Amino acid sequence: MKRFYLLVLIYIFINISASSAKVAERTMFVNLGELRNSSSVNKSEYFSLEVLKGDSIKFTAVWDDLSEINYYYLWQMSTDAESWSEVNPYSFEDNEYEEVVQEEGVKYYRVVVLTDYPTYLQYENIEECEGCKISDVVEVITKSLDLTYEVLNPEPCLVTETLNLRFYVKNPLSRAVENVKVNIDVLSDEALRISALEDSSSFNDSILQWNVGTLLANETKTIDIAVKSPRYYFSLGVYVSTVESLHWRDYEYASTKVYVEEMFREYIGDSYSFYTAEVCGSLTPNIVDIATCCGITSSDIRFYEDEERQKEAISIDTSIPTPKEGKTYYIVGVDKSGCESRMTDFKLIVREAPKIVKAEPEDTILCNIDGEMVDRATINYKIEGGIPPYTIYYSSYDINNPDYNIDNFVTVQSAEGSFDVFPLMSSEYKITSIFSHDHCWTDQDVAPFRIYMPRSHKCYVSTLQDYKLVGEDYKVSFDDIDGEFDTYQWQVSYDNGNTFEDLIDTVNPEVDTINVVSGAQTSELKISNLDAMQDVAIYRVKLSNSRIPCIVNYSSSSKLRMHNYSMLALNIFSEDLSEEYICENEKVELKCDIFNGEAKVYEDMEIKLDFSVPLEDLVVIPSNGTYDYETSIWTIDTLGIGRHENISISFSATEDATIRFNCGSDSISASFNVLGTPVIGTLQTPEPVCEGANLCATVPEIQQKDDVTDVIWHLDDELIDLGAVLFKDNNGSMLQCEVVNKCGSTMSNKVQIEVKGVPEIGKIDEGIYSVCEGEALKLSVPKIETYGNTDIKGRWVLNGETYTEGTPVYKTNDKYYELRYEVEGECGGVIKSPWEYYFVVREGIKLGELKTPEPICDQSLFVPSAPIISLKGTNFISERWVLDGEEYNDDMITYEKNGKKLYYEVTQSCNGKMSVVRSNEVELTVIPPIEISDIPEVYEYEEGKALNLPNPIVEYAIEPNDVIKYNSKWTLLDEDESVVVEDYKGQPIYDGEMIKQARYEVKSMVYLSPEVQYTCEHMYSNTAKLIPEVATALEVVMADEDETVWATAITPYNQNGLNDTFAEGMHVKVFDSRLQQIFEGDNGWDGTANMGSRGVGAIQPPGIYYYSVVLPSGEKKLGLIEIVRM
Helix, strand or coil: CCEEEEEEECCCCCCCCEECEEEEEEEEEEEEECCHHHHCCCCCCCEEEEEEEECCEEEEECCCCCCCCCCCCEEEEEECCCCCEEEECCCCCEEEEEEEEECCCEEEEEEEECCCHHHHHHCCCHCCCCCEEECCCEEEEECEEEEEEEECCCCCEEECCEEEEEEEEEECCCCCEEEEEEEEECCCCCEEEEEEEECCCCHHHHHHHCEEEEEECEEEEEEEEEEECCCCEEEEEEEEEEEEEEEEHHHHHHCCCEEEEECEECCCCCCCCCCCCCECCCCCCCCHHHHHHHHCCCCCEEEECCCCCCECCCCEEEECCCCCCCCCCEEEEECCCCECCCCCEEEEEECCCCEEEEEEEEECEEECCCCCCCCCCEEEEEEECCCEEEEEEEEEEECCEEEEEEEEEEEEECCCEEEEECCCCEEEEEEEEEEEEECEEEECCCCCCEECCCCCCCCECEEEEEEEEEECCCEEEEEECCCCCCCEEEEECCCCCCCEEEECCCCCCCCCCCEEEEEECCEEEEEEEECCCCEEEEEEEEEEEEEEEEEEEEEEEEEEEEEECCCCCEEEEEEHCCCCCCCCEEEEEEEEECCCCCCCEEEEEEEEEECCCCEEEEEECCCCCCCCCCCCEEEEECCCCCEEEEEEEEEEECCEEEEEEEEECCCEEEEEEECCCCCEECCCCCCCCCHHHHCCCCCCEEECHHHHEEEEEECCCEEECCCCCHHHCCCCCEEEEEEEECEEECCCCCCCCECCCEEEEECCCCCCEECCCCCCCCCCCCCCCCCCCCEEEEEEECEEEEEEECCCCCCCCCCCCCEEEEEEEECEEEECCCEEEEEECCCCCCCCCCCCCEEEEEECCCCCCCEEEECCCCCEEEEEECCCCEEEECECHHHCCCCEEEEEEEEEEEEEEEEECCCCCEEEEEEEECECCCCEEEEHHHHHHCCCCCCCCEEEECCCCCCCCEEEEEECCCCCCCCCEEEEEEEEEECCCCCCCCEEEEEEEECCCCCEEEEEEEEEECCCEECCCCCCCEEEEEEHHCCCCCCCCCCCCCCCCCCECCCCCCCEEECCCEEEEEEEEECEEEECCCCCCCCCEEEECCCCEEEEEEEECCCCCEEEEEEECC
């Protein structure tokens, strides 16, 4: 008896997603022993085989001698090895059976071998078939890998900790499995950070795949995974994606998977959210807690210098400034359970402390040696740090009186430049502090500097007026109490003070030398043995200090008048002569005395008075005699020996005048200088200044500068000093200069000063409380008080950055958004609005990634899967799908939509406004209809041999790949087109009574996993008739290879000689519709039958008949011919 084997093939598909799948076979030959009667089969006689769910198992029955006897194979399956069901009802001639195992558990398989098909039809229970042979049973145990997990640290803190999971994958089989891979799909709508806890090369965190590798029999492997989530919960889909050649595309279609849903513990406590903390810098080291800088008093906070939190920050040194934009720190809160808040970053700005590095006067000495008097000193400065404008505070001290000091300040608009000071005396200046525009104040340790200037008050000599006789000595001195001067030079004027000349000491005088000068360069001047050089001599001392030689001071004058009491002498006496000037319109009085020192009496003596100019209000009163106003002659009746007479004169001074008294050849004179109120030029309008600057103005041109005793400034009729600080309220005020001398003062013209203030930003209410993400802010420029600034630049500032109107705003973090306005003009630098608005950005709906749909069958209903919708801060209104630019509502899809774009669209409402959010676009793949070329209408076969069935041309619009596959086969049919052999694979044909036709079939398949695949389309070719081969086997010429035009019909009933015969002159065989041969001849066919059981010799009924024609070439042609009755 022949031995029978059941060959079990297990196909394992490798890398299903690749473009071309490779199939690896592991073949197991199972010796089932001799075939036996069904009565001898029991459960103990079977072979056991373990497979994985998704494996493709294949059974092949073979004889030990590989003989080709005609058998029929009935493949059966059972779940209990008792009740059996057929699994190949249309493939009895197939000695193979293949199946994809889709369920876990145990199944039993066997094959029943029959010698003829009718035997099967006779028995309701095949177990009762005595002529049937039944193989041993194959037990197939289907298992899946075990995938489980556990949480290593339940509910960790959300912000600082990871949730650690341990995954277990176990091989339950008694054999090893290779190429095991586990993938992780993130199912929640937040981005997670997933990595292996330890440095494991088996985990690829970029594609979230654990490459397990080989699992030995019953082996378990583990991996520890850390999950970092931005939200307190998350969900994962973990699945076995690959085992050996099996592959599962994603979590949805996986057979071995586990759903993970876990939670974190959230922080409970105060939250801190701010953008910038600012603190003023210092010039010396100063350690300050960061919390203090931020205005935070809670101790449950932590600061860090780096995002990885490797370096905790506690304090800063304010003497070390940060970059202009600040240094980033990170802040977290810690609740009672130890959980930390979400880390927030902020900028800490340590402003660079303003430090004056230069404060130098251009000139330390305000010289007057050239006759010009400078009333101010220019100070050049340079400041480092801070932000302009700056206010510089300083003090000035009187060098000669340190107890007298003045505090003042000046505002400068830049970090480097100059400002003026207006000393009233030689002073020492010291800068004490600086206030920066960023509201930072620092004390300064700067070396003081001095400004030297001439004394503003007179230096008086010991004697203002003196009368001396010839031969007497004259002394005058200056007492330098403060030791201010070390250089003295006495001077003399003989022209009433118009010009002076330096005196020099008389060198080696003789005993009778007159006018001997001594002490000309000391503090005391002496002139000995006076002689009547002039009527009047005026003396003064020129004072200076060798350290500052360009400053010169002059003392007051001392007038020396010589009297003569010998012979006939004239002498003049007047208090007014001691003054350098007589004020205009002041009454002047003088007396002229005449003395008769001779030994005779003078009668009718005349003294002539000469006036250089007419004198107003002149009154002359002689003590003796008469005065003639017309002739200006004083007549003395009698001047006795040793007698004195005098004449008194008074007048109103209007201009300089000289009065000379002439008596014979003798004369004496008195000159008076008249001084009016100051005569000044036009006061010029000062340059515009910014608030906080000093008043700077130029004294108008003054005639007779030396006579000026004071210059006084008036602002809106109130006294003010040059150098006084001006404020914006002074803008438009009227400035006036008053110049004073001892005779009065003169007011200049008034000029209007311009003081520009710091611009002020008015309050506005934009009503911004929330902004929809992606919208632009609608803003109106606030009202700006310019206060004289003409070049003002304004801008909106959002979170410290310039905001351009019309720019959409997007949510970047959970902080509030800060909006303020800034302006910059000529004065005040950058001015920030005293207000700011805080608002939130309402984050729009976020759509998860839209995955590309699986291939879609032509003419099928397509229901796409919506992406994950994350509702943030807006209201959900509606949703829809858009395909190829049109709304899509789960309609039928045709191939026309292949390659078209699909996206998901959500309408949201934010602050009453509607907007649309779109997903990413995906491209649809629609599997088109399959086109199969026609097969020949007739095929011949020879009993006991295989059919020669060349595959027709099949056209695919989409080429086969790992997802789209095409399964093709030949199916053999009976006369009624019922399936006899479902998948013909070239086995010999023995039953021509049943097999009458053949057709080619193609199925388009979508492969999602070993267990999940679906058929899109099942296309059939035309059906070909099978006719038995009765002649010598010749090559069959297919219709498309023969270029001869063949008739498709004949009309033998007409007998008109036209189209009565088919293939005349050729050897022809003809078969009827039941494929029974009815004719064979060597000269074509005339429509009659010459064999068979139906009307031999008669013309056959109209209908379709099959022919086999031997061509002249010896080749054979098969086809159809129709008999038509006309």
